[in-house]
Amino acid sequence: MTILLQTQELTKKYGDFTALNAVSLTLNQGDIYGLVGRNGAGKTTFFKCVMGLAKPTGGKIKISASRKVTDVAMRGKNAEATLNAAGAEATLNAAGATSHAKREQAATSRAKGEQTSPHALSVARRQIGFMISPAFFSYLNPKQNLEYLRTIKGIHDKGEVKRLLKLVGLEDVKKPFKAFSLGMKQRLGIAAAMLGNPPIVVLDEPINGLDPQGIADIRAVIQRENAERGTTFIISSHILSELDLVATRFGFIEQGNLVQEITHTKLHEHTKKSLIVDVNDGQKALVALKSRFAEMLVATEAVAAGSRLIIESHLDQPEVIAKTLIDDGVELYRLSPQETTLEEYFMRLIGGKQDV
Amino acid sequence: MFNYLLGEAYRVLRKKSMYIYFGSFALLYLLLVFIRSGMGNEATQIKQDAETLAAFFPAVVGGYLFAAFYTDDLNAKNLTTLIGFGLGKTKIIIAKLIMVIIFGVLIFALIPVFMWAAFSVFNGAVPLEAFSTLYAWALKALLEAIAFSAVSAIIVYGLQRATFGMVTYLLLSLGVIGQLLAALFSWDLINSIAPNLSEHLMSGITIRIILGMLVGEPLILPIVEYLIYVAIAVALSVLAFKKKELEF
Numbered sequence: 084m085t086i087l088l089q090t091q092e093l094t095k096k097y098g099d100f101t102a103l104n105a106v107s108l109t110l111n112q113g114d115i116y117g118l119v120g121r122n123g124a125g126k127t128t129f130f131k132c133v134m135g136l137a138k139p140t141g142g143k144i145k146i147s148a149s150r151k152v153t154d155v156a157m158r159g160k161n162a163e164a165t166l167n168a169a170g171a172e173a174t175l176n177a178a179g180a181t182s183h184a185k186r187e188q189a190a191t192s193r194a195k196g197e198q199t200s201p202h203a204l205s206v207a208r209r210q211i212g213f214m215i216s217p218a219f220f221s222y223l224n225p226k227q228n229l230e231y232l233r234t235i236k237g238i239h240d241k242g243e244v245k246r247l248l249k250l251v252g253l254e255d256v257k258k259p260f261k262a263f264s265l266g267m268k269q270r271l272g273i274a275a276a277m278l279g280n281p282p283i284v285v286l287d288e289p290i291n292g293l294d295p296q297g298i299a300d301i302r303a304v305i306q307r308e309n310a311e312r313g314t315t316f317i318i319s320s321h322i323l324s325e326l327d328l329v330a331t332r333f334g335f336i337e338q339g340n341l342v343q344e345i346t347h348t349k350l351h352e353h354t355k356k357s358l359i360v361d362v363n364d365g366q367k368a369l370v371a372l373k374s375r376f377a378e379m380l381v382a383t384e385a386v387a388a389g390s391r392l393i394i395e396s397h398l399d400q401p402e403v404i405a406k407t408l409i410d411d412g413v414e415l416y417r418l419s420p421q422e423t424t425l426e427e428y429f430m431r432l433i434g435g436k437q438d439v
Numbered sequence: 440m441f442n443y444l445l446g447e448a449y450r451v452l453r454k455k456s457m458y459i460y461f462g463s464f465a466l467l468y469l470l471l472v473f474i475r476s477g478m479g480n481e482a483t484q485i486k487q488d489a490e491t492l493a494a495f496f497p498a499v500v501g502g503y504l505f506a507a508f509y510t511d512d513l514n515a516k517n518l519t520t521l522i523g524f525g526l527g528k529t530k531i532i533i534a535k536l537i538m539v540i541i542f543g544v545l546i547f548a549l550i551p552v553f554m555w556a557a558f559s560v561f562n563g564a565v566p567l568e569a570f571s572t573l574y575a576w577a578l579k580a581l582l583e584a585i586a587f588s589a590v591s592a593i594i595v596y597g598l599q600r601a602t603f604g605m606v607t608y609l610l611l612s613l614g615v616i617g618q619l620l621a622a623l624f625s626w627d628l629i630n631s632i633a634p635n636l637s638e639h640l641m642s643g644i645t646i647r648i649i650l651g652m653l654v655g656e657p658l659i660l661p662i663v664e665y666l667i668y669v670a671i672a673v674a675l676s677v678l679a680f681k682k683k684e685l686e687f
Contacts, residue, residue: 218516
């Protein structure tokens with residue numbers, strides 16, 4: 084699996100306050116990575132450090148993205164970045180090492196084919212499109228704002244702006260940015276982040292302020308770009324249920340610490356719905372249920388007062404299940420639904436604090 | 440950086456308020472010339488106009504350019520986009536100054552032509568020699584606009600507050616800070632240690648450049664002073680920007 088972006092022990096302090104504490108995060112090619120955390124958990128600070136908008140106090144950032152889709156002609160430094168990124172990685176050591184240590188590290192990195200200068204990292208950053216609080220020139224309309232960015236980024240393909248405006252549903256909007264609703268601003272921000280088809284797109288709270296239709300539209304855009312163009316996304320949100328619909332991997336961040344990285348599948352293994360059935364005889368109950376529901380997903384485990392059955396199918400038929408067991412002479416002590424929501428899982432992970 | 444310059448030109452040329460702003464001033468001036476038409480002594484009048492207006496041009500023309508190129512970036516949080524894209528802070532600062540110079544040269548080159556044409560339309564032909572005076576004053580205003588932009592950029596990048604940057608520019612271009620410094624330099628104590636310091640303020644430097652061009656006084660020294668002035672301002676801007684994290 085190709086790693087496009089990696090941070091190692093990334094730390095950011097503002098005076099005595101630690102905004103990021105040794106965050107080691109890995110973004111693989113093709114991921115839609117959901118960075119989940121409460122307000123003020125460190126999500127935006129993480130992005131700021133990755134994008135060079137804030138100087139890390141310690142740690143490493145490694146960007147090794149290479150352009151897969153080349154339908155957008157690039158020139159000048161952009162082309163250089165593409166070539167660099169294809170054959171080498173750009174690494175910034177911000178650990179505050181001594182000059183000697185820095186030189187040694189640089190030599191080691193060179194031996195590995197990495198480029199260690201901040202300039203190399205700046206060039207590599209051109210492989211990343213990002214949206215951190217969408218802000219544009221208030222007097223320009225969406226097309227003009229994107230044309231401005233297209234010119235700066237040296238993207239030759241003039242159709243790119245039209246494509247992206249259509250993608251986010253702003254192709255017919257002529258009014259200036261200052262007259263935009265919050266949702267329209269978010270859409271334009273997302274279009275700007277995807278301008279030039281960068282291999283990595285960073286979106287900080289992209290669904291903030293969007294109505295349900297807008298959220299669904301943005302979700303569809305992300306999934307389409309990921310599937311059709313192979314774009315890798317890292318998206319932050321404090322709305323876990325929304326990220327759950329789009330992300331393939333998650334990172335949970337709390338008070339500057341990356342508490343856990345987990346795949347979508349693994350996460351859902353922790354958050355399945357089930358029916359908990361406590362009985363006197365687990366084996367007898369299992370036979371009774373299987374004879375009634377051949378395809379039932381059920382597991383048994385021993386508990387103090389007999390056995391526990393964990394049923395993961397037929398969740399809408401608890402009364403039928405109860406009747407089956409009683410009719411077959413099984414003593415039923417408890418039958419109750421159990422569900423750990425994503426929010427509950429996250430709460431448990433961060434120690435039960437609210438606000439996600 | 441070339442792409443960035445192109446992008447900035449694209450953006451500012453689509454700023455409708457620029458055309459309204461300069462168009463309004465042009466109309467006002469036409470009206471003024473029309474009202475005074477037929478009063479005679481056009482050659483002297485146009486020179487006086489140039490002198491009077493030149494005192495305000497760094498603020499009126501340069502102020503707009505400063506806002507368009509520097510403070511618009513802060514209001515639109517565009518610096519995060521530029522830095523995030525990998526554009527160096529030094530490049531951004533130099534590119535901004537280049538844009539002020541390019542647009543300043545274009546506008547200040549047109550102003551004398553416009554003034555001369557306006558006078559000619561309402562008063563008949565005005566002697567071509569008036570041009571040299573007009574261009575001398577326009578050049579003075581241009582040089583001041585560039586220098587004050589460079590100095591105010593220190594505030595823009597150091598504090599990243601559009602209002603502070605604009606106020607600094609206006610205080611400089613309207614001569615408020617210059618007059619305060621001139622008053623300070625006239626104190627006996629300072630004057631005895633470093634006499635004639637006022638001549639080395641921006642207004643003094645540009646006057647010496649103009650006199651050098653018009654009456655052949657030494658030009659090299661004021662030009663070198665001017666360039667040092669701008670270079671130090673750019674260096675301080677770079678330092679201030681590199682020390683300051685982007686706020687958004």
